Amino acid sequence: MLDWLAEQIILHWDILQYLIPAIPVTVLITICSFSLAMVLGLIIGVMRISSIKLLSNFASIYINVIRGIPLLVQIFFIYFGLGKFLNLDRFTAGVLAVGICYSAYLAEIFRSGINAIARGQHEAAQALGMTRFQTLRHVIIPQSLRIVIPPIANEFIASLKDSSLVSIIGLREITRAGREYYSQYFVDFQTWVMVALIYLIMTLTLSRIVKYLERIYAVEGFGSKTR
Amino acid sequence: MIIKVKDLVCKFGDICALDGISLDVKKGEVVVIIGPSGSGKSTLLRCLNALESFESGEVTIDGTKVVKENKSVHKIRLEVGMVFQQFNLFPHLTVIENIMLAQRIVRKRSAEISRQKGMELLGLVDLSDKIDAYPAQLSGGQKQRVAIARALAMDPMIMLFDEVTSALDPEMVGEVLEVINKLADKGITMLIASHEIGFAREVAHRIIFIEDGKIVEDGPPSVILDNPKQQRTKDFLSKVL
Ligand SMILES: Nc1ncnc2c1ncn2[C@@H]1O[C@H](COP(=O)(O)OP(=O)(O)O)[C@@H](O)[C@H]1O
Ligand SMILES: [Mg+2]
Numbered sequence: 218m219l220d221w222l223a224e225q226i227i228l229h230w231d232i233l234q235y236l237i238p239a240i241p242v243t244v245l246i247t248i249c250s251f252s253l254a255m256v257l258g259l260i261i262g263v264m265r266i267s268s269i270k271l272l273s274n275f276a277s278i279y280i281n282v283i284r285g286i287p288l289l290v291q292i293f294f295i296y297f298g299l300g301k302f303l304n305l306d307r308f309t310a311g312v313l314a315v316g317i318c319y320s321a322y323l324a325e326i327f328r329s330g331i332n333a334i335a336r337g338q339h340e341a342a343q344a345l346g347m348t349r350f351q352t353l354r355h356v357i358i359p360q361s362l363r364i365v366i367p368p369i370a371n372e373f374i375a376s377l378k379d380s381s382l383v384s385i386i387g388l389r390e391i392t393r394a395g396r397e398y399y400s401q402y403f404v405d406f407q408t409w410v411m412v413a414l415i416y417l418i419m420t421l422t423l424s425r426i427v428k429y430l431e432r433i434y435a436v437e438g439f440g441s442k443t444r
Numbered sequence: 445m446i447i448k449v450k451d452l453v454c455k456f457g458d459i460c461a462l463d464g465i466s467l468d469v470k471k472g473e474v475v476v477i478i479g480p481s482g483s484g485k486s487t488l489l490r491c492l493n494a495l496e497s498f499e500s501g502e503v504t505i506d507g508t509k510v511v512k513e514n515k516s517v518h519k520i521r522l523e524v525g526m527v528f529q530q531f532n533l534f535p536h537l538t539v540i541e542n543i544m545l546a547q548r549i550v551r552k553r554s555a556e557i558s559r560q561k562g563m564e565l566l567g568l569v570d571l572s573d574k575i576d577a578y579p580a581q582l583s584g585g586q587k588q589r590v591a592i593a594r595a596l597a598m599d600p601m602i603m604l605f606d607e608v609t610s611a612l613d614p615e616m617v618g619e620v621l622e623v624i625n626k627l628a629d630k631g632i633t634m635l636i637a638s639h640e641i642g643f644a645r646e647v648a649h650r651i652i653f654i655e656d657g658k659i660v661e662d663g664p665p666s667v668i669l670d671n672p673k674q675q676r677t678k679d680f681l682s683k684v685l
Pocket of ligand 2: 482485486487606607
């Protein structure tokens with residue numbers, strides 16, 4: 218019994234040793250693709266509410282097309298499809314695929330965040346002589362950002378989990394490392410328990426951080442809307 | 445004439461909010477607009493700084509025609525400050541930041557000059573101790589005084605006040621009206637939509653009574669409030685007094 222336990226601990230430790238170098242890769246993919254998603258998402262979200270029909274239609278099509286295709290298919294398309302012409306390496310392709318996919322979801326979040334700001338704010342800004350762009354940049358978006366922090370944080374956590382899909386194109390992140398370990402030593406149950414645990418620890422830690430951030434961001438003057 | 449309005453018509457679908465308004469305002473004149481709710485007071489003020497576009501007619505501010513879809517709109521809005529019933533302060537900015545923002549990005553003033561101007565105006569509205577407060581930490585009356593300071597910071601030629609005391613608790617109405625009174629003494633041209641008849645008598649050079657988007661009667665307070673010619677004015681006054 219004790220022997221078995223010792224054996225298991227050594228095995229899990231061994232698996233962990235194997236997986237640890239892949240953790241930074243997962244983190245890097247997530248951070249890079251999510252940064253891309255934030256920038257793209259904000260641009261598309263603002264375009265979506267533009268009064269210029271061409272822009273809002275483009276944004277609307279972008280959002281619907283991207284959200285209507287499974288991420289896995291997008292990864293294949295970008296790595297094998299576009300990658301051929303553009304000569305994309307695995308990392309770039311993976312980051313692009315996850316980034317673009319999440320930008321569509323973030324665009325919708327940004328759009329609803331912008332729409333949640335009362336009309337009076339636009340009017341007050343305009344009455345002070347601000348242009349539409351200045352109004353967005355200095356009055357509306359700073360307020361929207363605080364509204365959208367919780368849903369964006371959820372998307373971030375989701376994108377961390379979805380980054381496991383890029384293992385399919387051979388990027389050696391956590392999931393890929395798990396598969397390699399398995400195919401070398403044929404230990405399945407323990408390997409996937411360890412992989413799952415690593416993801417779980419990361420996502421739970423992130424949720425904690427988000428809760429904390431939400432608390433500090435609940436600065437005075439916020440949450441309670443102007444009457 | 446700093447403001448010229450001619451045959452102004454403004455519609456929302458089938459509703460004719462303004463039905464042929466003509467009105468000239470002299471520099472330095474204080475005009476109070478009274479009338480029942482829904483009569484078009486807000487719409488009239490909003491047409492003056494192109495927050496609302498209109499069907500037909502002409503609005504001229506200091507010689508510049510107001511056209512909503514036009515670059516000149518920003519120039520006109522610089523000359524026309526507006527204060528709203530709902531304050532509309534920027535909740536993510538402190539009091540001083542609220543007052544500095546448009547000075548910085550629209551008037552392109554330096555931070556130092558904007559701040560100085562802000563402090564000066566906060567002195568005028570008696571809120572020097574609240575510079576670093578957020579709007580949510582202020583009472584309604586204080587918020588409205590900040591909103592007035594914010595509009596004044598742009599050095600407008602004309603100030604529009606749209607029922608600025610209607611959302612306030614009664615005990616805070618006085619402090620806001622007092623500020624508007626001070627401005628009247630400084631000779632700023634003002635158009636004030638208000639239900640405060642007593643205040644109108646005190647501050648107005650001229651009172652306009654509108655109903656159903658039309659000017660019913662226009663004259664000095666002594667005439668409009670004490671000896672109105674129109675039956676409709678009499679009826680309205682007997683209800684609000
Ligand atoms: N944005 C709008 N959409 C539709 N109808 C409006 C809008 N704004 C004002 N109205 C209508 O126009 C009329 C005049 O409104 P308003 O100028 O707000 O009156 P007041 O300020 O005197 O109460 C009212 O019948 C009102 O319902
Ligand atoms: Mg009104």
